[in-house]
Amino acid sequence: MTSILRAVRRLPISGKVGLVLVLFWIAIAAIGPFIAPYPPGSFANEEVFAGSSGQFWLGSDFLGRDVLSRLLSGARFTVGLSAVAVTIAVCIGTGFALMAAVGPRWVDELLSRAMDTLISIPSKIFALVLVAAFGSSLVLLTLIIAITYVPGNFRIARSLAVGLVRLDYVEVARARGEGRLHLALVEVLPNMIKPLFADIGLRFVFIVLLLSGLSFLGLGLQPPDADLGSLVRENTSGLAEGALAIIAPAVAIASLTVGVNLLIDAATQGKAR
Template structure:
């Protein structure tokens, strides 16, 4: 941590601040999430630091609670994606043969359909709840994690230490979790940050299109949708959540790049 670059340190600080704001949203927000406290699109003032939204709710409060919802859904979907994608990818690489082919072709089939279109079709016929959003996003993103984890694991499975573990009679679970996974962490950690960023963008896009988080719940994409008409009149209410999305995405990407470079250099040194 003493040698962390300035960009990565700044990204880490901003990321931590976003997560802390999400965790302590009820303590930080000056008003209730859906509480109407003023007029429509009031300008920033001592009472409303960022002004009000399209129906008179405090915009800062909506942004804080919206960040909580967006970050929670993106984090949960990323964990689902990595749990499913990494497990299946490593298993496919270890098993090989027909099992590898069946899993790979199924993933190719799912990836041939644009993820946004797939999600819109599924969400249009299912209840739009947080659990459904997390599962749909997580399972769709798990196909990308599967491809990466399988590609990395295929290269590792031919290494001498993996062959030695097989000759010792170690079980597949041992080989996967003790031999392959530790040596595949570097690209997976970097992918973790990217999947989280895509999760934030994905849920924001779904909410902007009306199939994500439903009112009166707040999330950043929904806030943009609710206030987009104000841009014509020079009202910046829709720009604040867009800036928040960009700031979080850039900061997480800076941290992910630093972690990838750090772990790669450590491996290179050991080699």
């Protein structure tokens, strides 16, 4: 605990701002639906695109639903789904990278060429094709988004793993007869974790933006579920009025991604120093 507090104190102002934003959205994702003043799907106000008031802090949307309640509920899907997707992408990509680094040459060539092929396809186009082919249920959407970002993580993880495999302590472990699984999980992986943290944060930001983009196009979460991108899409008719129903979720997406970027940048600079 003391070391964590010491690390937080060493962060620059931008890093502390990023940390506050990240912790805020994690808390909202965890408890948001439980503190929402109204059920997210209830028609609480007869006036559509109403402004802020004591009863409706962020106004109402195009159907008269409470924007704050829907925002608190939508944040859980955006943060939770993105966190699960980035975990899957990193586990698969890093696992393949370790196989390529410690396995036979042909395994490295096969995996590298396959990932090069996938990464040559723009991520949004790749995700759109998969969503159109297999649908956008919660589970499928999570898997599709995760698969989209496996190649990028694989390239970063492989470059780290290949460099570590050539070091003396790994050669010593190989000389004393350790198997490839031991080399990958005990000798190489622990020394990759810290450099991978920055990539994990960036993948999370990319996934949040991709999920929001898919939802804005109507290919993300389907009603009655809604993430932050869905909230922007369904209230676009209020843009001319400057309705909070469209401004609030857009600001939420921006603050989440900016917060993660600020924290990553500060943490990376701290390690560099």
